[in-house]
Amino acid sequence: xxxxxxxxxxxxxxxxxEADAEGAEVYDLIIIGGGPAGLTAAIYASRARLKTLVLTxxxxxxxxxxxxxxxxxxxxxxxxxxxxxxxxxxxQAERFGAEVVIDEVTAVDFSERPFTVRARSAMYRxxxxxxxxxAVPRRLGVPGEDRFYGRGVSACATCDGxxxxxxxxxxxxGGDSAIAEGIFLTRFAREVIVVHRRDQLRATKIYQEQAFxxxxxxxxxxxxxxxxxxxxxxxxxRVRDVKTGETSIIETDGVFVYIGMxxxxxxxxxxxxxxxxxYIVADRHQHTxxxxxxVAGDVQDxxxxxxxxxxxxxxxxxxxxxxxxxEYWQTSHQEG
Amino acid sequence: MDLGFxxxxxxPYDVLVIGGGPAGATAALYxxxxGLRTLVVDKGLTAGALGTTAKIVNYPGVPGPLSGxxxxxRIRDQAVSFGAEFVTDKVLRVDLRGDPKQVWGGEGxxxxxxxxxxxxAMGRTRRIPGEERLLGRGVSYCATCDGxxxxxxxxxxxxxxxxxxxxxxxxxxxxxxxxxxxxxADLRASPELGEALAAHPQVTxxxxxxxxxxxxxxxxxxxxxxxxxxxxxxxxxxxxxxxxGNIPVTDFLDDQLPVGQGGCLxxxxxxxxxxxxxxxxxxxxxxxxxxxxxxxxxxxxxAMAVDRYLSGRKKLxxxxxx
Amino acid sequence: xxxxxxxxxxxxxxxxxxxxxxxxxxxxxxxxxCEYCAETRQxxxxxxxxxxxxxxxxxxxxxxxxxxxxxxxxxxPAIAVIGxxxxxxxxxxxxxxxxxxxxxxAIRTVAAGKPELSEAGVQALAEVxxxxxxxxxxxxxxxxxxxxxxxxxxxxxxSPHVRADMVEAMEFPHLAVxxxxxxxxxxxxxxxxxxxxxxxxxxxxxKLQEALAGTEG
Numbered sequence: 001x002x003x004x005x006x007x008x009x010x011x012x013x014x015x016x017x018e019a020d021a022e023g024a025e026v027y028d029l030i031i032i033g034g035g036p037a038g039l040t041a042a043i044y045a046s047r048a049r050l051k052t053l054v055l056t057x058x059x060x061x062x063x064x065x066x067x068x069x070x071x072x073x074x075x076x077x078x079x080x081x082x083x084x085x086x087x088x089x090x091x092q093a094e095r096f097g098a099e100v101v102i103d104e105v106t107a108v109d110f111s112e113r114p115f116t117v118r119a120r121s122a123m124y125r126x127x128x129x130x131x132x133x134x135a136v137p138r139r140l141g142v143p144g145e146d147r148f149y150g151r152g153v154s155a156c157a158t159c160d161g162x163x164x165x166x167x168x169x170x171x172x173x174g175g176d177s178a179i180a181e182g183i184f185l186t187r188f189a190r191e192v193i194v195v196h197r198r199d200q201l202r203a204t205k206i207y208q209e210q211a212f213x214x215x216x217x218x219x220x221x222x223x224x225x226x227x228x229x230x231x232x233x234x235x236x237x238r239v240r241d242v243k244t245g246e247t248s249i250i251e252t253d254g255v256f257v258y259i260g261m262x263x264x265x266x267x268x269x270x271x272x273x274x275x276x277x278x279y280i281v282a283d284r285h286q287h288t289x290x291x292x293x294x295v296a297g298d299v300q301d302x303x304x305x306x307x308x309x310x311x312x313x314x315x316x317x318x319x320x321x322x323x324x325x326x327e328y329w330q331t332s333h334q335e336g
Numbered sequence: 337m338d339l340g341f342x343x344x345x346x347x348p349y350d351v352l353v354i355g356g357g358p359a360g361a362t363a364a365l366y367x368x369x370x371g372l373r374t375l376v377v378d379k380g381l382t383a384g385a386l387g388t389t390a391k392i393v394n395y396p397g398v399p400g401p402l403s404g405x406x407x408x409x410r411i412r413d414q415a416v417s418f419g420a421e422f423v424t425d426k427v428l429r430v431d432l433r434g435d436p437k438q439v440w441g442g443e444g445x446x447x448x449x450x451x452x453x454x455x456x457a458m459g460r461t462r463r464i465p466g467e468e469r470l471l472g473r474g475v476s477y478c479a480t481c482d483g484x485x486x487x488x489x490x491x492x493x494x495x496x497x498x499x500x501x502x503x504x505x506x507x508x509x510x511x512x513x514x515x516x517x518x519x520x521a522d523l524r525a526s527p528e529l530g531e532a533l534a535a536h537p538q539v540t541x542x543x544x545x546x547x548x549x550x551x552x553x554x555x556x557x558x559x560x561x562x563x564x565x566x567x568x569x570x571x572x573x574x575x576x577x578x579x580x581g582n583i584p585v586t587d588f589l590d591d592q593l594p595v596g597q598g599g600c601l602x603x604x605x606x607x608x609x610x611x612x613x614x615x616x617x618x619x620x621x622x623x624x625x626x627x628x629x630x631x632x633x634x635x636x637x638x639a640m641a642v643d644r645y646l647s648g649r650k651k652l653x654x655x656x657x658x
Numbered sequence: 659x660x661x662x663x664x665x666x667x668x669x670x671x672x673x674x675x676x677x678x679x680x681x682x683x684x685x686x687x688x689x690x691x692c693e694y695c696a697e698t699r700q701x702x703x704x705x706x707x708x709x710x711x712x713x714x715x716x717x718x719x720x721x722x723x724x725x726x727x728x729x730x731x732x733x734x735p736a737i738a739v740i741g742x743x744x745x746x747x748x749x750x751x752x753x754x755x756x757x758x759x760x761x762x763x764a765i766r767t768v769a770a771g772k773p774e775l776s777e778a779g780v781q782a783l784a785e786v787x788x789x790x791x792x793x794x795x796x797x798x799x800x801x802x803x804x805x806x807x808x809x810x811x812x813x814x815x816x817s818p819h820v821r822a823d824m825v826e827a828m829e830f831p832h833l834a835v836x837x838x839x840x841x842x843x844x845x846x847x848x849x850x851x852x853x854x855x856x857x858x859x860x861x862x863x864x865k866l867q868e869a870l871a872g873t874e875g
Binding site (some may be wrong): 036039040043044047069073074075076077081085088089090091095157162183184187188206210237284303304306308309310311312313314315316328 | 414
């Protein structure tokens with residue numbers, strides 16, 4: 001049986017050609033960030049014939065590009081390397097006509113439209129913007145961490161816990177996410193050792209009770225990780241007792257670091273409403289506090305941090321941007 | 337003789353997902369990967385909106401055009417690789433407030449601690465003229481139920497998906513001829529089923545047939561169609577309808593959940609309905625953008641909420657933990 | 659060879675383990691001109707072995723004609739499910755396939771003598787003073803049918819004036835023709851009012867009212 005292609009050709013949008021005062025082209029949509037959220041927004045926007053620019057930042061591909069194998073992105077039963085997945089997102093966006101530029105945004109002006117986005121190598125103008133700069137896990141900053149990141153050192157139990165069946169893991173941190181993810185890891189690991197620099201947890205009571213009642217969990221108090229050890233794979237961590245100064249080695253197959261996330265919102269601080277932790281405040285439709293500026297992915301999501309969730313918000317943000325623009329074109333056409 | 341189908345003796349699943357499209361299958365992928373015992377009850381690979389979409393090009397990470405059914409199959413394989421179970425069954429009825437919650441299908445009853453509704457929006461509102469009047473008088477939606485009444489007669493099947501094809505093949509055991517009226521040029525069924533149908537000597541295929549009316553006084557006497565530019569009436573004793581529309585599929589809920597305009601389901605930020613432990617994702621929701629990637633994202637968020645719900649319960653009911 | 663395999667027997671034992679009281683399965687058969695009488699008899703006898711509270715009585719449709727008449731049994735194979743009293747719960751034709759579940763449900767609720775209906779349903783049925791006969795036509799391969807059969811049987815338990823039959827359409831083709839059954843489940847109330855599909859309780863109650871209004875008029 002043959003299946004006929006059903007690729008619909010959308011009518012080009014009737015709209016005025018735009019240029020700014022210096023005659024430079026004005027994009028319909030500028031997407032800041034080149035991870036799954038930003039590139040999905042680019043796929044949707046360029047497919048809807050919006051003139052779309054993606055500024056990826058200095059590390060194209062976003063968080064997954066740092067990940068060895070992504071097992072839980074729906075549609076890839078054999079798993080896919082993070083790098084490969086990131087490249088697929090990008091080529092798909094480019095195929096529909098999005099411009100993808102590796103450049104880092106240093107300043108923005110969202111006070112009037114077209115919005116101004118200043119990057120290291122050029123300045124761009126756009127009638128709408130999607131912010132998708134992501135969030136990065138705060139690092140320990142100790143020897144061995146960089147070398148084993150993505151292959152023994154992780155910041156995502158939901159992503160990587162499955163690889164630690166019947167193994168022993170160390171969780172660094174004492175807040176809600178450290179303890180919740182530690183409890184989660186006990187489903188797979190035979191032992192979960194929580195290393196925390198204080199003598200009590202910061203996590204909410206319900207998590208604490210569950211953690212203390214869990215026979216697979218063990219706690220090392222008043223300790224900080226000084227080094228991640230191993231030749232080919234992680235074999236242990238060296239910890240220092242902050243009270244006595246003594247160091248010791250804990251044998252482990254993996255290290256999960258939960259000492260907080262850093263959302264990429266520095267350049268937006270005086271332009272968009274942020275929450276206490278620095279994440280961009282968004283409504284259900286990915287709108288920010290500025291009309292015409294939308295947000296997607298981890299930079300507005302301290303909770304889920306999954307590739308497909310980020311991609312989903314990217315699709316929504318692009319569709320909302322498209323709607324915003326068509327309303328604008330309609331009014332400007334009527335006025336003109 | 338089949339004496340199966342008993343409502344007792346089955347250990348409850350942790351999670352039961354109704355509907356195996358991108359939203360449901362992704363939810364199952366995540367709950368199974370989190371170590372929860374997960375069952376997906378689904379009508380068949382091409383039953384959902386995506387399953388019947390010929391080609392998709394905007395699912396991120398899959399640049400080449402891919403059939404909707406193929407994408408769904410890949411997500412399912414992935415869920416299965418993490419331990420999720422899938423059964424092909426029609427959900428007839430649910431008890432969402434029970435403990436455990438119960439879902440009745442044609443093949444059995446499935447108890448579960450949490451339920452995720454991902455039935456999509458392929459329900460119909462418009463009927464074929466004559467369809468309602470002649471329901472039970474030759475119009476049917478269930479070949480296994482009613483096939484025996486059409487022994488030696490000619491019947492028509494209207495539809496193009498897996499379900500329609502399977503039902504048509506069932507009818508060949510009873511009917512002398514099955515006229516298969518497909519609204520599209522090509523079937524939206526899996527290739528094996530499509531080939532079996534095309535090769536069957538008792539089946540006549542009518543691609544791009546539009547069904548105008550089911551005709552008959554007291555009972556079905558024929559079906560009037562326009563086909564290849566001509567109107568004609570095929571004399572048949574039975575018409576089996578498997579067409580799909582675009583309204584949320586919530587009829588099996590029997591008013592256990594409040595619905596918004598058009599029958600869509602309302603949920604909170606973590607996709608939970610007003611009944612604790614009952615979640616809904618994908619196209620069945622109100623104001624949902626009908627995109628595979630958005631549905632899949634719903635599935636992830638709901639799966640994590642299911643996990644929280646279940647661990648919260650275990651906390652409150654320690655006698656349950658084994 | 660037993661009809662119920664070990665797995666099914668185990669589930670039946672489990673399902674019937676908390677019966678609220680004794681139940682008699684009165685089965686009517688005859689040795690000839692009855693396609694499924696032998697199988698139906700074997701089926702009820704095997705169920706009888708699985709619960710101490712379920713007893714099986716087998717009658718000959720002709721020889722025990724008086725008994726049949728007393729219970730209103732007019733065709734075979736027939737099963738009357740009798741608890742503390744006769745609620746009017748009947749099965750005509752073999753309860754196989756999906757209908758096996760209906761039989762087990764009937765045993766359990768007849769044992770309890772209490773219908774599993776909504777308060778409104780119990781109320782409405784308590785007000786019934788005229789005789790009502792519900793016939794639910796089924797096929798054994800119909801997954802939607804047990805819902806209609808069980809609902810009708812609950813209504814019979816709820817009111818002394820209501821009796822409810824499961825009728826297997828393939829075994830009684832003359833009835834299928836008489837009541838124009840071309841799709842199942844089809845519920846026929848007092849010969850005149852009918853209902854297609856597995857309708858929910860309020861809809862069936864509405865049809866009962868309609869049938870009663872017809873009787874009065």
